[in-house]
Amino acid sequence: MARIAARALAAKGSCVLVPPVRVQDALGAATYTVVSSPAGNLSLTLLERTGYRGPFLPGFRPLSSKTGPGWFSHVDHLTLACTRGSSPTLMRWFHDCLGFHHLPLSPGEDPELGFEVTAGSGQGGLRLTALQTRPCSAVPTLVLAESLPGAAGGPDQVQQFLARHRGPGLQHVGLYTPNITEATEGVTLAGGRLLIPPKAYYQQPGKERQIRAAGHEPNQLALQGILLDGEKGKFLLQVFTKSLFAEDTFFLELIQRQGATGFGQGNIRALWQSVEEQAARGQEA
Known part of the structure; x- marks a missing residue:
């Protein structure tokens, strides 16, 4: 095959x-x-590997609790940074060649337009298009991210990725964890550097009530920089690392789902603002 x-x-x-x-x-x-x-x-x-009886491929062995912490169970999604206007072409290629289908991030979403996250008047924003294979598949969801026109304050993080990576590529990998507070603590103790959301994120009206409704402590999430989104008993928790490489491109996302199937649309703008603010601080330093 x-x-x-x-x-x-x-x-x-x-x-x-x-x-x-x-x-x-x-x-x-x-x-x-x-x-x-x-x-x-x-x-x-x-x-x-239909004829292989092992856990993955020859030479690989399952990770046990004795050889690793087991913070993550699988890859939840992959996000690609794309050139402006290329998402529809890429979506058709992944559909025709690999069987991916459009996964709406908002009701009635046009697959040609995707889900737009605006960063304010004259500040541009992001266009996100999610793709998945058949339901319950082990294949991670694929998210295409491109810049919206109109940014007046310099290149955004997608444009910076394209420049530093010298073209489109894998921006981040979302790793699923059943316990994001434990995984975040472990990653931090292991030397991982986390992206800190704006302080105003946890001070939004209703945010404390939302966090408690999901069974978490607001102060704990704020201390670890964990974002939470959701309603009606379905929640999503996320935290992002800083870039793993000197080029300031590729990073990781830790994600925990409590019934939610999306990507924390309410958190996307908070992540955008956080990345942009830290980029601005870096330019001032």
């Missing part, structure tokens, strides 16, 4: 970067191949 899929993608314009390779151990054999995508230098690894 990996060989057939690679040939099919090559027929649609992808380059086969790594021809099919067969690997095996005592638990069976698997095949992988690497192909290019239309999203900058982002490449895709295709795995065929």
Whole structure:
């Protein structure tokens, strides 16, 4: 199947970067191949492991509590920073080639327009388009992020990513955790640097009541920089790290879902403002 899929993608314009390779151990054999995508230098690894009885691939072993903290269970989503106006083309490619479908982030959302997050008059904003495969699939959700026109205060974080990364690419990975306060504490103690939301975020009208309704303490979330969004018993908690590399591009998101299936639309603007404020402080320093 990996060989057939690679040939099919090559027929649609992808380059086969790594021809099919067969690997095996005592638990069976698997095949992988690497192909290019239309999203900058982002490449895709295709795995065929129907004949493999191990947990993942030959040479891998499951992580036990004795060898790691187990803060995260799986990858929740991947976000790509894209050039302005490219989201519809990328969405069609991921649909036609890999079977992804549009996942609305707001009721009645036009897939060609996506979900717009404006940052205020003359400040631009973000356009987000979410894609997913079939329900209950183990494949992470894919989010396309591009800048809206109109920013007057210099390049935003997507534009900065494109410049520093020298093109489109993977902006962040969302890691799912069943306990975000514990995971955040562990990441911090391990040396992880977290992005701090604006202080006004936790002072919004109704925010304290919302946090308590989700079963959390407002002071604890504020201390750790954890964002919370949701209503009607369905909540989403998020915290973001600073960039992992000197280029100030790629970062991680820790995410806990309490019944919510979206991406914390109410938190997106808070994250935007937080990143922009810290970028401004960095330019002043």
